[in-house]
Amino acid sequence: MRHHTLLLSLLSTLSLTLVACGGDSLGSDPVTAAQAEDPCRTGCEHDAECSDDPAYDLEGCVDDCVADTSGWVRGDALEALADCVADQACDASESSCQSSCEPLAEHDAYESACRATFADCLDPDELEGVCSVTPSGTSDAGMFCLVAPAIIEEMTACFDDGAACGAALECLQGVLEAHGVDL
Numbered sequence: 647m648r649h650h651t652l653l654l655s656l657l658s659t660l661s662l663t664l665v666a667c668g669g670d671s672l673g674s675d676p677v678t679a680a681q682a683e684d685p686c687r688t689g690c691e692h693d694a695e696c697s698d699d700p701a702y703d704l705e706g707c708v709d710d711c712v713a714d715t716s717g718w719v720r721g722d723a724l725e726a727l728a729d730c731v732a733d734q735a736c737d738a739s740e741s742s743c744q745s746s747c748e749p750l751a752e753h754d755a756y757e758s759a760c761r762a763t764f765a766d767c768l769d770p771d772e773l774e775g776v777c778s779v780t781p782s783g784t785s786d787a788g789m790f791c792l793v794a795p796a797i798i799e800e801m802t803a804c805f806d807d808g809a810a811c812g813a814a815l816e817c818l819q820g821v822l823e824a825h826g827v828d829l
Contacts, residue, residue: 674794679717685721803817
């Protein structure tokens with residue numbers, strides 16, 4: 647179960663920087679660093695405007711966001727998050743913007759295969775955290791919605807050929823690490 651704990655740890659460490667990021671019609675491919683720059687700036691500028699800290703590091707926020715998202719986050723999902731965050735009042739919870747991510751067919755296929763594989767070896771909360779692709783805004787469950795379809799398809803392949811629970815979790819962890827997915 648070591649791999650199970652590591653995967654759940656990855657899921658539970660969603661950074662606020664990611665939620666604070668933003669952008670404009672990039673499609674569902676993973677964003678490059680250059681593509682992530684504008685959406686991240688949008689989210690970070692909102693955070694800067696709302697910050698009580700006169701030394702708020704806007705450029706540091708943008709750099710962190712770009713580093714956290716490039717190479718794996720769907721461009722359209724990053725833009726939706728940025729737009730949502732930028733439109734919020736300063737005292738609003740940014741977690742409500744998580745639901746702005748809409749799962750694609752690849753995400754739905756992942757969730758179905760994931761739930762079938764882990765139904766007998768994970769408790770319901772763990773199953774939700776590892777398999778859900780529909781963000782609720784109340785927890786980190788569903789944040790796989792942010793992952794680009796090509797990477798989600800690699801994750802779904804972890805369930806091929808009746809993979810055992812431990813092997814599937816290890817495979818998922820490998821895919822997430824290989825792509826730098828930071829949820």
